[in-house]
Structures are given as C-alpha cells and as structure tokens.
Amino acid sequence: EVQLVQSGAEVKKPGDSLKISCKASGYSFTDYWIGWVRQKPGKGLEWMGIIYPGYSETRYGPSFQGHVTISVDTSITSAFLQWDSLSDSDTAIFFCARARTAWDPSDPFDIWGQGTPVTVSS
C-alpha cells in the first residue's frame, strides 16, 4: 500500500526549532516529488514547496522561501519540514503529499499524509 505517515503533534514556544517528518512506503521514494501544504486554523490550503528525493531539488513558494527548509533522507524514505525559529504565526496543520506522476513536479498530489498539527505558543 502506498502511504505517507507523518510524525505526531508538536507544541513549541516562539523561537524554538522544529523538524517534522513524513515517512513514505509502498512505492519508489526517489521517483516522485513530495510537497508540503499548510493549513492555518480556520483557513484554506497553502502550497509551501516540493522536493525531488532523487537528487534533492527543492522549490519553495514565495511566502515560505527562507522561512522553512524542506529536505529528504533517502536511506529512510522520509521527507522533512524544518524551522530554525518558530513564531506564533507558524501554528497550523502541515500535510505532506506525493505528486501523482513519477518524475513530474507539475502534477497534483494524489497521496497525502495524515497531517501534523504544530502549535506555537508562549
């Protein structure tokens, strides 16, 4: 079964660092782009960025460039979303998702992780 399993909920303070994970299984991890999507409380979906695990090419949305880092570890078929310094405005649910077609970033997301809630509060 193709699936993405994300790490659990996080509660952090402003200024903390954080790295959440997305474990892929059931398919060739290095062949499909993986992306991250944010949903703030009561708001819609926001496209954050994508990475190609085959050679770690990464593309970010303009609102997220410089604020988060997307990475992968192919040895454990996992993608990561990382913050060096969280702020209150980072409180959201974060979804990882796989592009539908191998090798093609220009594709919708067909497989989604369950979401990781992140709460940032002093």
Next chain:
Amino acid sequence: DIVMTQSPDSLAVSLGERATINCKSSQSLLYASNNKNYLAWYQHKPGQPPKLLIYGASVRESGVPDRFSGSGSETDFALTINNVQAEDVAVYYCQQYFNDPPYSFGPGTKLEIK
C-alpha cells in the same frame, strides 16, 4: 505567480440536488503542446487529509464516484456534484499546477446540506 479564485465561498444544497463550484485562474492553465489543462480539484473533510477528485480539469481520479465531474478550460473551471449526498459535505479546493511552482490552491468552497 498564478492566483486562483473560487465562487461561491459557501453553498447549501438539498440532498439529491446538484452543486456547482467555480474556479478561475489569473492566467491560462492550458498547455498548448499537449492540450491539457493543469487544474485539479480536492475534497477536504475536517480531521482528514485532502482527497484528489479531479485532475487535468476533467479526469476523475480512480475510485471517485462518477457524480463528481470537472469541466472548463484555460482560465475558467467548474466542479459539479450531481445527486449530492450527506458524505459530500466538505470544503472543495481547486489547484493549478501549470508550468513552474508555486502550485497555488484556490481559497476553498464550503459545501453544506440544506
């Protein structure tokens, strides 16, 4: 960057009726070389991840009931849900994935039962 808009923000329909959600992009999503529209629709229920319904503007994802259909081209698109069921209550998003990132989502349309 491409900006996506949706209308209405929310709609309420009776069980068994038809619901139509509209999506507009700030530039054409039709790729001339393959005549494909780079537009997808998702269904998002609370507490669950989004679910891909439609891609290529009109191609139903495997397992999606045929009462869901997509239409449109270039900058104007629609998602139609025929014979609306109680389990269709959700927020529906369009997304463009044309050319280079970012692949923006629309703001969403909330579907409720009247």
